[in-house]
Amino acid sequence: MGENIFTGIAESLRAFLYGAGVPPLASELIVLIVKLLAVIIFVSLNVVWLVYMERKIAAYIQCRIGPNRVGPKGLLQTVADVVKLLAKEIIIPRRVDKVVYLAAPILVFVPPMLAFAVIPWGDGMAPIDLNIGVFYILAVGSLSTIIFWMGGWSSNNKYSLVGGMRVVAQMVSYELPLVLSLLGVIMLTGTLSITEIVNAQRGTWFIFAQPLAFLIYFIAGVSEVNRVPFDLVEGESEIIAGPYTEYSGMAYAMYMLAEYGNMMVISCMCTIMFLGGWLAPFGWTFLPSWFWFFIKVYLMIFIFMWIRWTYPRIRVDQLLGFGWKVLVPLSLANIFVTGVGMYIYRAIGW
Amino acid sequence: MFGQGLLKGLAITWKELFTRKVTVQYPEEKIPLPERYHGRFELDVDKCIACGLCANACPNKVIQITREKVGKKQYLTRYVMRIEYCMFCGFCVESCNKGALRFSHVINMNQYFRDKVRLVLVDRPVPEVLPEEEPAKAADGSPAETRGKTARAEVAAGKAPGKEG
Ligand code: SF4
Ligand code: SF4
Numbered sequence: 154m155g156e157n158i159f160t161g162i163a164e165s166l167r168a169f170l171y172g173a174g175v176p177p178l179a180s181e182l183i184v185l186i187v188k189l190l191a192v193i194i195f196v197s198l199n200v201v202w203l204v205y206m207e208r209k210i211a212a213y214i215q216c217r218i219g220p221n222r223v224g225p226k227g228l229l230q231t232v233a234d235v236v237k238l239l240a241k242e243i244i245i246p247r248r249v250d251k252v253v254y255l256a257a258p259i260l261v262f263v264p265p266m267l268a269f270a271v272i273p274w275g276d277g278m279a280p281i282d283l284n285i286g287v288f289y290i291l292a293v294g295s296l297s298t299i300i301f302w303m304g305g306w307s308s309n310n311k312y313s314l315v316g317g318m319r320v321v322a323q324m325v326s327y328e329l330p331l332v333l334s335l336l337g338v339i340m341l342t343g344t345l346s347i348t349e350i351v352n353a354q355r356g357t358w359f360i361f362a363q364p365l366a367f368l369i370y371f372i373a374g375v376s377e378v379n380r381v382p383f384d385l386v387e388g389e390s391e392i393i394a395g396p397y398t399e400y401s402g403m404a405y406a407m408y409m410l411a412e413y414g415n416m417m418v419i420s421c422m423c424t425i426m427f428l429g430g431w432l433a434p435f436g437w438t439f440l441p442s443w444f445w446f447f448i449k450v451y452l453m454i455f456i457f458m459w460i461r462w463t464y465p466r467i468r469v470d471q472l473l474g475f476g477w478k479v480l481v482p483l484s485l486a487n488i489f490v491t492g493v494g495m496y497i498y499r500a501i502g503w
Numbered sequence: 504m505f506g507q508g509l510l511k512g513l514a515i516t517w518k519e520l521f522t523r524k525v526t527v528q529y530p531e532e533k534i535p536l537p538e539r540y541h542g543r544f545e546l547d548v549d550k551c552i553a554c555g556l557c558a559n560a561c562p563n564k565v566i567q568i569t570r571e572k573v574g575k576k577q578y579l580t581r582y583v584m585r586i587e588y589c590m591f592c593g594f595c596v597e598s599c600n601k602g603a604l605r606f607s608h609v610i611n612m613n614q615y616f617r618d619k620v621r622l623v624l625v626d627r628p629v630p631e632v633l634p635e636e637e638p639a640k641a642a643d644g645s646p647a648e649t650r651g652k653t654a655r656a657e658v659a660a661g662k663a664p665g666k667e668g
Binding site for chain 1: 512520523526528531
């Protein structure tokens, strides 16, 4: 039921273009652009919703009600905030590096959007089905760091600079366990293609086969998107807002919204690599595959938020120590155990 | 076990997620104020003897009293509180021997303009004869009585301006 809505739309668009006599290459291009646009719109709407959801969850955890005045149940709160920020001046302090300063908030949405282009939103619903999808997402995901660093460096502000430095330090120490933890899954499946990895989970989800890898990936993921308890980058009690300190108006909002975009990327990756992607659990296929994907992503996002409103921020030395002394060795051990396990399985001829 | 505290924390926040919310949606819902709440002042004009004790007790010189001598008695013509300087300490209310000055439960004294903030509790003209000294004249419909009444009505209707209360 509803399974084929989106693929059906793509098919009918293709058929329509074919009927209109558009050359196949051009029609493929048009279909691709429509797909990517749909993803961009979907993600933007999600990001706006996530800001609201975050505030609601924060409020509920703190026994409050949260935004409930703008629109029904406060649903339009984020829209109102965005409109307000759009109307505000983007202040450019004297002696900032203007080009880089202004480019950073524009570019900040690019890495998550690039990553979303290869994410399969349902069965056969990846806008672009890359055969090295995992590799691509990892490569694109770490690009955000450079953009945060650009903002931090060009602001000509010591807090921004410290924040930017922290982004880089954090990225260097957590990107490693993030990638290493995925290696276990890649070893099991022997492929870098996202679609094949999801299909390999028809039997068991990899969260059961690789629980440690999931945990490491999740922790490193929280750190990658700079969220509590690893939000040293923008720890307001220490360095105001880190790289965003000097930004105002929509430039600031872009950073905030990009944070939620990045969070979605990590949640999507968790879902794809460990939670079986669009596959329905227990064979409950009465819901369409894209809906299952959506549910799982939102589950992950909820856990992100739940953690944010539970834990305090850790110190810089704890952050780096935890990354290098705990996560990296653990993920290496995980790879080792996975390799040995696979070898034994093969030896006894499973 | 390592990480037990983390799980405990998560359990607590999970529970809080579903507990009853304590927010009171102010303009729609209100928490009942305690009996002795220090809200806006109200003055029982008939009890006030214009002694000026309240004005003397006030550390901030908030209260300004104007009185006239009518016959043998003091007659209160104007009772203004520059409420913008008031800290609601309650000394004035305590000092009033006649129990004329009281706190009410009106709390929203906010105004759009600063000059409207001032609280005018009494503003009335001086009668020729005091109301309580004219029982004989009241029978033949002296205008003094009616005038006194209008003055009081005016006070009751609230010289206190604008959107309060
Ligand atoms: S409450 Fe205190 S400050 Fe206010 S009028 Fe009375 S004595 Fe003065
Ligand atoms: S102390 Fe009481 S009776 Fe005396 S002037 Fe003030 S309000 Fe009137």
